[in-house]
Amino acid sequence: MAIINVxxxxxxxxxxxxxxxxxxxxxAAAINSDYAGRRPLFIAILNGSFxxxxxxxxxxxxxxxxxxxKLASYKGMKSSGNVVTSIGLEDDLFxxxxxxxxxxxxxxxxxxxxLPKLQHQQxxxxxxxxxxxxxxxxxxxLTLDYVGFEIPDKFVVGYGLDYDGLGRNLKExxxxx
Ligand code: 5GP
Numbered sequence: 001m002a003i004i005n006v007x008x009x010x011x012x013x014x015x016x017x018x019x020x021x022x023x024x025x026x027x028a029a030a031i032n033s034d035y036a037g038r039r040p041l042f043i044a045i046l047n048g049s050f051x052x053x054x055x056x057x058x059x060x061x062x063x064x065x066x067x068x069x070k071l072a073s074y075k076g077m078k079s080s081g082n083v084v085t086s087i088g089l090e091d092d093l094f095x096x097x098x099x100x101x102x103x104x105x106x107x108x109x110x111x112x113x114x115l116p117k118l119q120h121q122q123x124x125x126x127x128x129x130x131x132x133x134x135x136x137x138x139x140x141x142l143t144l145d146y147v148g149f150e151i152p153d154k155f156v157v158g159y160g161l162d163y164d165g166l167g168r169n170l171k172e173x174x175x176x177x
Contacts, residue, residue: 004174006157006167011174015149020131020159020173021055023148027129028059030146031099040097041065042129043089043118045110047168048103051160052131052148056101067091071114086114093121099146103160104132106153108140115142132156132173151175 044053129146158170
């Protein structure tokens, strides 16, 4: 098992790039089948979801649109969850089939606070795809439609996720030792 350092902390390999890739192909297959003949708009939440969104999107064979938005930032190792606003959402969501793409759902506060703002625009449907879900930590009611991996309540980095700005470029996902 590989041990790496990011800033002052040690992390060990948790999910390999093969395992992540395989699971993303399964999620894409499910979306291809669920959305056959429809044209979903994927709204990926920056920064953490950029790799997941990119790999998921490559495996879609349906017509689909993609945009990236930014919400409140996440600092250090505890979720702030104080989402106020989003930047970059230019599409009008009225009557659209929206799929939110998240890197990780922890307490659920971010999405729980943000989804009503999107619902306000009256999309035809709205689903959530998240690569990681810390089920034990989730305290806000949220329906997750596509989940890559249920993971324990431990801090992770890699594959788009950072620890204070670093670690996003790692191909694998690492867990705090
Ligand atoms: P929530 O609002 O669900 O508590 O937190 C969601 C956000 O917190 C995620 O989009 C992510 O930015 C951040 N987050 C939660 N857990 C982790 C983690 O283990 N590692 C990293 N890098 N970010 C996390």
